[in-house]
Amino acid sequence: MSNSPGNAADDHTGRSVVQPNGRPRPLSPHLQTWRWHITMTASIAFRVTIGAASVGAIFVVAWMAAAAFGPDAYAAFLGLAASPLGLFVGFGLTVILISLLLNGARHLINDTGRALTIKPADLLSSIAVYAPIPLAVLFWVALFATGRVSL
DSSP states (O other): OOOOTTOGGGOOSSOEEEOTTSOEEEOOOOTTTSOOOHHHHHHHHHHHHHHHHHHHHHHHHHHHHHHHTOHHHHHHHHHHHTSHHHHHHHHHHHHHHHHHHHHHHHHHHHHTTOSOSHHHHHHHHHHHHHSHHHHHHHHHHHHHHTTSSOO
């Protein structure tokens, strides 16, 4: 083996690997290489909320199906939705919706070419990561305070 800089066998840093065809290539950067950053958290949270919103769509379909099956089925669905478990699921769906809206707004702003430097990107990511739960709590407090939801 030669001591050329591109030789993965001579790389003791662990930053390259030999492909099956024998050619060396660098490893993709990951958490051992990059330090954790708020924009990474926002990106992962956005992907998680997209999956959770897909699951949440099942509840919307169940609500519409209950309405289609008549007043008895709809009353049973509303009874389940008003239970503590139903309220907990509703709160979770509210967090997911707010997170999707904030992350979508962050992406929309970034797509216009704005907020791509570190400080504005960090600010938008921090809002998208930390704001959904407090905003959902405020929303549900307002629901309980106005009497629209009760235990």
